Amino acid sequence: MLTKDEYLLRNFSKIKHKKWELFVITRVLHLLDDPEIEYVCQQYINIKGNKHYLTDLCFPSLKLYYEIDEGQHAAKGHIEDDKIRQREILEATDWEEKRIRVYDKENPGHGRDLNEVINEVDDFIEFVKKRKKELESKTGEKITWDYENKFNPKRFIEKGSIDVKDNIVFLNHRDCLKLFGYTSENHFQRAWWEKGTKEFNQAIWFPKLYPNKEWRNVLSSDRSTIFEERVIGGKLVRIDPPAKKDRIVFAHYKNVFGQTVYKFYGIYRTDFDSTTEFKHVHRRIETKIDLTKYA
Numbered sequence: 242m243l244t245k246d247e248y249l250l251r252n253f254s255k256i257k258h259k260k261w262e263l264f265v266i267t268r269v270l271h272l273l274d275d276p277e278i279e280y281v282c283q284q285y286i287n288i289k290g291n292k293h294y295l296t297d298l299c300f301p302s303l304k305l306y307y308e309i310d311e312g313q314h315a316a317k318g319h320i321e322d323d324k325i326r327q328r329e330i331l332e333a334t335d336w337e338e339k340r341i342r343v344y345d346k347e348n349p350g351h352g353r354d355l356n357e358v359i360n361e362v363d364d365f366i367e368f369v370k371k372r373k374k375e376l377e378s379k380t381g382e383k384i385t386w387d388y389e390n391k392f393n394p395k396r397f398i399e400k401g402s403i404d405v406k407d408n409i410v411f412l413n414h415r416d417c418l419k420l421f422g423y424t425s426e427n428h429f430q431r432a433w434w435e436k437g438t439k440e441f442n443q444a445i446w447f448p449k450l451y452p453n454k455e456w457r458n459v460l461s462s463d464r465s466t467i468f469e470e471r472v473i474g475g476k477l478v479r480i481d482p483p484a485k486k487d488r489i490v491f492a493h494y495k496n497v498f499g500q501t502v503y504k505f506y507g508i509y510r511t512d513f514d515s516t517t518e519f520k521h522v523h524r525r526i527e528t529k530i531d532l533t534k535y536a
Contacts, residue, residue: 252282253266269369278303279300280300282298301408307338310342393416394420403532405464410502410504411503412501417447417503423437432446442486444487451494455472466523468521488511488523489530490507
């Protein structure tokens with residue numbers, strides 16, 4: 242696992258070749274100077290199936306992201322794409338977008354006056370501070386960045402539940418399974434586990450929601466359905482009938498730092514009316530799980 246120091250340094254390394262982005266983001270973070278606000282540069286946001294966007298600077302705990310628009314954003318086609326992008330990110334995350342233009346309107350190939358950019362960046366910093374205070378006042382809870390426990394299942398076990406809206410990820414199968422009574426410190430490698438959930442007619446499933454080796458698993462744009470196919474030599478082949486169990490899904494993907502993580506997507510139930518011998522169809526039935534019954 243990356244240390245917090247390494248995490249912070251890698252964030253900056255991802256933008257070191259983008260001079261305007263580097264200037265704006267480092268100014269925001271250095272003047273904000275708040276170690277309790279989590280941030281990510283180039284945050285990966287999954288939108289539809291395998292479609293995704295990277296936001297320039299994201300504050301997950303504030304449900305806020307900041308886009309730095311350079312000259313290419315002046316093109317008419319790009320302006321329309323930005324509107325679509327904003328709408329799709331909002332639909333997928335309910336995060337608010339803020340933008341700053343760093344190019345000269347009359348000559349998009351050149352940078353904007355630096356003092357103007359600085360003034361707008363400083364306004365954004367004040368907006369971030371105000372947003373944090375408003376969210377804390379609304380929820381009655383302090384916003385903190387507990388980096389060391391970000392991937393620790395213990396905090397969810399103590400809370401007693403997990404919810405898709407909280408963007409929950411773990412670094413390995415074992416830590417996912419600990420939510421459901423797995424007690425061994427040994428890693429579990431297989432994609433299917435049901436020991437702790439069997440009495441509830443459930444199993445834990447760790448699919449890769451992208452084409453891989455023999456399997457082609459696709460998540461629908463609204464995340465409500467997973468389509469499962471097997472492909473060998475470019476051809477669909479028959480799959481054994483699916484288990485008649487609900488599937489608690491932790492999907493496998495690599496985050497922006499190249500770490501393999503497992504993200505909670507909810508509980509899915511096989512739609513046997515739509516399932517064929519060549520394609521299994523699983524539909525989401527729950528986005529929140531009460532963990533206390535697995536203790």
